[in-house]
Amino acid sequence: MSTLRKALPGFPLSGFDYRALVLPVFFVAFWALAHGVGWVDTRLIPSPLGVVKTAWGSIFAEDFLPGLWGSLYRDVSGFVIGGLFGVATGVALGLSRWLDAAFNPALNALKQISLFAWLPLITSWFGYDDGAKILFIAASTFYPVAVNTFEGVRGVTRQHLEVARVFRFSRTQLIFRLLLPAAAPRILTGLQMGLVFAWLATIGSEFLLANWGNGLGNIIIHGREALDVGLVIWGLIIVGIVGSLLNRLARRAESRLLGWRGTA
């Protein structure tokens, strides 16, 4: 592969490790073989080519792009809202012994409730439209972000806090110039987890509320109802691709933000 990379210096995916393709290629080959030889029920499992055809067709179907867009929009909105509240809550609890004592036990208890168990409550209060889904996604993002931010702020050393006191940091300076940057590695870990949770919540809420709104989850459920297995598989592939693209983006943002840690 390295020779290929040298031969194609300006190749758009330079930096991409082609070994990552081994498993998918092998899998698709096996799938095509299984389908061609007739090991599987071809009504339940379409050929790879069939899925590609479905995919090609679906891109021009009227609900696909709006669905993809809708899912992304809700995912990002919920993630941003939940992330901001998560960081704010984590900092507040980490900063104030009083707030910590008052709220942490309750938050820990709430954590025991599976996120999807909240969905009925949220829908009965807020209905079935985008707002309710975004709230659900925000709540899913909130937990890992808040918990990790809290731990990160707690991990700020006494030594650094004393430096802040010697230089007479105000509360705002303390938060923005010491606590947040010192906690940044943990916060970014929390945000990465939050991103995964948000995408799960995005698709999950569309599965559970399949008859309301439009999103990738709705498309997959509708594909199943129409016995269009090709569409279901294509939907899953898109969900996976979008999810891992979001994570790649997050990873890249992280290494940029944490450059000060060096290569360690």
Add this chain to the structure above:
Amino acid sequence: MAQAGTLEIQHLRKNYAVNGATLNVLENINLSIRPGEFITIVGASGCGKSTLLRLIIGLDTQYDGDIFLDGRRIRDTGLDRGIVFQEHRLFPWLTVRKNIETGLLNNTRFSEAEKEASVRAHIELVGLQGFESAYPHQLSGGMSQRVAIARALVNRPEVLLLDEPFGALDAFTRHFLQDELLRISSEEGITMVLVTHDIEEAIYLADRVVVMQPRPGRIRRVVDIDLPRPRPRNSEAFARYKDDLLKDFSVGEHPEEILAGNIEQPA
């Protein structure tokens, strides 16, 4: 140029509450430090040297007696005092320049231009030109400690406190930084108080060496170092001071401390 501060410590006593019991860490400390004077403090581990610096810098305000800086009682931290700890305590997410600028965040005395000039002057003072945009993890221990010194000096404080600042460094770097400190002290004319475990360092730097003893922490004696600078470490006069001061740490005088591992064996 900074105005050098006068430190007046009177009847200072500090207790810590440890498991319900009272631990008398400092007892009846009296010390007048003249503006621009270089004071070094030596003494067995646990005799309250760091505690004394923490009281002067204002990180701990629970004490009896008085500490005056230029006649004002110290009640809190302040930009008129700078401190260098044993560890550099730089912010790892900031470059050298940004770390030094952190010291100026709440400085209202300087104009923007003066701040900028002070940062540049202190980067130069500690010889870190060219490393302004390096991160702490890219620096050696000695370089990091020099950044910490620049950060402590950037406000042009009246007093600079140093708590075993070179303890973790090799002998070569230590000697080099000691000379830099003397140069800074004469160039900036700041009052300096440096805690060290190294008797030779104490003599090399000080106008006066304060010898402390533990339980409770108090001043055993104050030794004037009457040597012209630069001071050759191998001169006879230097050796006499060393012998004299080492007597305070002589083995056999406090056997219980040696058993407890609390005394510094002279190197």
